[in-house]
Amino acid sequence: xxxxxxxxxxxxxxxxxxxxxxxxxxxxxxxxxxxxxxxxxxxxxxxxxxxxxxxxxxxxxxxxxxxxxxxxxxxxxxxxxxxxxxxxxxxxxxxxxxxxxxxxxxxxxxxxxxxxxxxxxxxxxxxxxxxxxxxxxxxxxxxxxxxxxxxxxxxxxxxxxxxxxxxxxxxxxxxxxxxxxxxxxxxxxxxxxxxxxxxxxxxxxxxxxxxxxxxxxxxxxxxxxxxxxxxxxxxxxxxxxxxxxxxxxxxxxxxxxxxxxxxxxxxxxxxxxxxxxxxxxxxxxxxxxxxxxxxxxxxxxxxxxxxxxxxxxxxxxxxxxxxxxxxxxxxxxxxxxxxxxxxxxxxxxxxxxxxxxxxxxxxxxxxxxxxxxxxxxxxxxxxxxxxxxxxxxxxxxxxxxxxxxxxxxxxxxxxxxxxxxxxxxxxxxxxxxxxxxxxxxxxxxxxxxxxxxxxxxxxxxxxxxxxxxxxxxxxxxxxx
RNA sequence: GGCGCCGUAGCCAAGUGGUAAGGCCCGGGACUGCAAAUCCCGUAUGCAUCAGUUCGACUCUGAUCGGCGCCUCCA
Numbered sequence: 001x002x003x004x005x006x007x008x009x010x011x012x013x014x015x016x017x018x019x020x021x022x023x024x025x026x027x028x029x030x031x032x033x034x035x036x037x038x039x040x041x042x043x044x045x046x047x048x049x050x051x052x053x054x055x056x057x058x059x060x061x062x063x064x065x066x067x068x069x070x071x072x073x074x075x076x077x078x079x080x081x082x083x084x085x086x087x088x089x090x091x092x093x094x095x096x097x098x099x100x101x102x103x104x105x106x107x108x109x110x111x112x113x114x115x116x117x118x119x120x121x122x123x124x125x126x127x128x129x130x131x132x133x134x135x136x137x138x139x140x141x142x143x144x145x146x147x148x149x150x151x152x153x154x155x156x157x158x159x160x161x162x163x164x165x166x167x168x169x170x171x172x173x174x175x176x177x178x179x180x181x182x183x184x185x186x187x188x189x190x191x192x193x194x195x196x197x198x199x200x201x202x203x204x205x206x207x208x209x210x211x212x213x214x215x216x217x218x219x220x221x222x223x224x225x226x227x228x229x230x231x232x233x234x235x236x237x238x239x240x241x242x243x244x245x246x247x248x249x250x251x252x253x254x255x256x257x258x259x260x261x262x263x264x265x266x267x268x269x270x271x272x273x274x275x276x277x278x279x280x281x282x283x284x285x286x287x288x289x290x291x292x293x294x295x296x297x298x299x300x301x302x303x304x305x306x307x308x309x310x311x312x313x314x315x316x317x318x319x320x321x322x323x324x325x326x327x328x329x330x331x332x333x334x335x336x337x338x339x340x341x342x343x344x345x346x347x348x349x350x351x352x353x354x355x356x357x358x359x360x361x362x363x364x365x366x367x368x369x370x371x372x373x374x375x376x377x378x379x380x381x382x383x384x385x386x387x388x389x390x391x392x393x394x395x396x397x398x399x400x401x402x403x404x405x406x407x408x409x410x411x412x413x414x415x416x417x418x419x420x421x422x423x424x425x426x427x428x429x430x431x432x433x434x435x436x437x438x439x440x441x442x443x444x445x446x447x448x449x450x451x452x453x454x455x456x457x458x459x460x461x462x463x464x465x466x467x468x469x470x471x472x473x474x475x476x477x478x479x480x
Numbered sequence: 481g482g483c484g485c486c487g488u489a490g491c492c493a494a495g496u497g498g499u500a501a502g503g504c505c506c507g508g509g510a511c512u513g514c515a516a517a518u519c520c521c522g523u524a525u526g527c528a529u530c531a532g533u534u535c536g537a538c539u540c541u542g543a544u545c546g547g548c549g550c551c552u553c554c555a
Contacts, residue, residue: 013484031555039555046555075553169483170551218553240555271485272555274548309503310493315486315548322492325504332503335517371494379494383502390502390519397519450513457515468517476517
């Protein structure tokens, strides 16, 4: 049973159903990191949004093919990697220095993704592995009259593509007014033409090309890798809002100029993140990487939840207060999961407001799915979970849910966790040591030795375990 | 100058032309040896302001105030 999902499409600026090109399949291209430094939480918000996007489609029954590029050749990478080299260093040495930097930060980036439970893309192409494809694409654009060479560089002639500006909704005059002169540039026919291939300057690593020594431009790699790995027609392409212009606009120009038809159907963009009400900036001291937060004792999954409990198209104001709220919200969901994993208490008796747990569950499942299907409305999806928790907690207090009903609830929690990845089933069993402590406390309580009982409870708390005494005399526990 | 977004309770945040989801925090109560968890009750006659359209607007229109983004590298 596959559910149709709708997403805001930047091309049309409307929420539209995503109609897969291939039945039951979604091809997804997401712009990945430029690996020259640590990712900050703003970057990570975008990757979390894309993870949500992918998980939502998978949960809805689609087979998603996801490609995320790793940009490992770019001006800042060159700037940060070549400093230690002598002026006379060989091209091989320059490439090696660049690779050392990008390998290091690629590894770190992937670790960050793992810590945030962001699923790996099916394809993680490095730009430097696709130089021949990029060169061919530029050549193709040259043949079609959409590109021209100047002094070893190649530029895209945007005057040759009528739809240029369709994504950012800019007209040529608007662009001219805002265009600034890049001192780095050579002679272009129009100031708004952008570079496809950059000729190498002294001290820069280079590849051989029909135009001489050089490297790919900033935008060509996504077009080349996207078309190579996902094909001539792609369902969804996403990134942060800042990529709408010029990056994605230029990708459209490159790919559609080459293909002669629509390349991507749905363009989806995630909003920015602010910190404590201000734009994140190193100078303001509010610039955080995931590592910075972990060093402050923040659980990456709390960050994940805090970010995903807000709508992806709204500016998110990151704050430590918000993080605390996220942690407490997660506790409620996890405590409920733990309650459902255990057995119901006896002695409730009839209850006038009793409901049918199965029907209530179906209602929650429907609400959850509908919310996500409506432009990834995560706040509403979470509300569906919380209202279910409230209702079933009350129910279970009065009329204990059966084992079968509890298992059905757990299955639903698994389904929702497949999207949010924040309240997984805890497979860890109690260590014998912990079991012994709980038994010791039980004995102390039996002898009304409250001091000893409290001491043992504190000891378990230090191990990250909270106890919950039940009416029937047994003791439950959970991690916090 | 051009294009666009946002302003809902202490904080976060959904939402609809027909009378304000959810989470966190806070207060009262129940349960408990004490806790924890849970439950019950309470917490915006009002959704920036002012006009207008309408039987009816937080939801549509206009204006105003305030915050933000893009037009240049940036998630």
